[in-house]
Amino acid sequence: MRKAIGIDLGGTFIKAALVDQEGAILYKEEAPTLAERGPDDILLRIEQMIRDIAAKHALQISDLSGLGIAIPGFIDDATGVADEVVNIGWRNVAVREPLHARLGIHVAMENDANAAALGEAWAGAGRGRRFALCVTLGTGVGGGVVIDGKVLRGANTMAGEIGHMVMVPGGAPCNCGHHGCLETISSATGVVRLAREGLARAQAAGESSALAAVQDLTAAAVFAAAEAGDVLANAVVDEAIETLAWGLGTAANVVNPEVIVVGGGMSRAGERLFAPLREAFPRYALRRVALAATIVPATLGNDAGVVGAARLAL
């Protein structure tokens, strides 16, 4: 059976996995990114991780179908260069050529959201479906569109950026420079912002909320307070989910997916997220679009990126 190595380069950790052609992870490991040491050092350590994984499995590097690497920023696939990777301070870093030169194998690249989408579509919750829309609810809202097993990249690898669909013109400022993007509302960060704003209003109005007592206000804390019946927390969660349904309905009208895979930290809220999301989705997706699309939780968790990266090389 063919095997490839998938690398998920993150701001904090580099994850590496040996993946077979069925999408099963045979082995995985991770190491700190140490971004401050610069790109050459990171690429060298990626090479070492790959040699180490091969050696542990009695494989020659040449036995591998290749190497796929997920990068948390903008890439130029034509040149094999990472144009801009804010999290680790990269600008115009050649990735494919140095790795190919050192290892002598096929090297494929993808941005991390697209790689995670590909992983879920190929070997996770979207397995067996031809058209998948994948969304990750974390600090931001990442997205990816997978068609017939291939990531839709678009003109310059920006396709699937559903977190930056503007939902509320003039709304809360977004890191992208615009206002009111989906991720200002339906991400973990968005939920915390809505909760803080709601708390300020509630306190001004002399209303109480369990959230006022929470030391470290996180999206998980807001979901927990909502489950416990707090009115403000439920209003915040409802707004985040209704807006997510709107955004997914909008994107679904464009790509008409068979499956919408929802992952990321916030997806762990389970039915408190999925039940109202499924209920609201048909208010925004065309009837036939809604009929075609099943909304499901992601199943690969943090492994989606390495699996998708490996898929690129298989």
Added chain:
Amino acid sequence: MRKAIGIDLGGTFIKAALVDQEGAILYKEEAPTLAERGPDDILLRIEQMIRDIAAKHALQISDLSGLGIAIPGFIDDATGVADEVVNIGWRNVAVREPLHARLGIHVAMENDANAAALGEAWAGAGRGRRFALCVTLGTGVGGGVVIDGKVLRGANTMAGEIGHMVMVPGGAPCNCGHHGCLETISSATGVVRLAREGLARAQAAGESSALAAVQDLTAAAVFAAAEAGDVLANAVVDEAIETLAWGLGTAANVVNPEVIVVGGGMSRAGERLFAPLREAFPRYALRRVALAATIVPATLGNDAGVVGAARLAL
């Protein structure tokens, strides 16, 4: 050079064209649809048009690469059946099999908006571009996404329905059953609605507008009054265009097109439409998405459907 026939089945006319493999129309004709005579009669007349075109060009039917047919409704490509075509009253009408049986050639189907998008992307304003988003501003707002020369169909041929992206939840009712869809604002119908509503408000406030004197309020009349300096007409046109920029920016964040082709009757407004549209688009599309996308007028006009239909068979 290979040739195919493209059919564009409309509510009023059936258009047919002989198209070569470069996308050039060698000949075209049209005939009334006469929907009231039923599907068998229409399919028979389509067959006759094809035989007639072949005979006029000294071609055997078997010399053709095939036949493509654009249908103004929902199709099931797997079965070759038109599921629902409201305009001509069809429900579950087999199209591919009867035409194939009668003519002995390959028959391809597509819905009309997708066929028009394919035509523009292949042989019109999107020629030479890999990723095209095409939009038609007419009675409604039609759309299609073309990737590497192929229409993105999605799970059940509904992809590209950007006219039904909900822009304003709870807004004006749309034919689709939802409220506030893009086509309730940025179509010819939407412009007329906004103008009527604006006129009512202006009259209630004792303000004048040149639109009050217009007998037959059309989108063209509103654009003309705007060009002539009417304040209300300009406000209406600006709202329709700003919302269109929002919708196109939203869809572009999902598919990352190289080119956005804008056609349909309203696109004849020229720079009064395109200049503010290009100006507003980057307020909604991510910076890199906006940098990658050129917004251009469609060039095939009413021929986009037959050209795209023929492309399906080539």
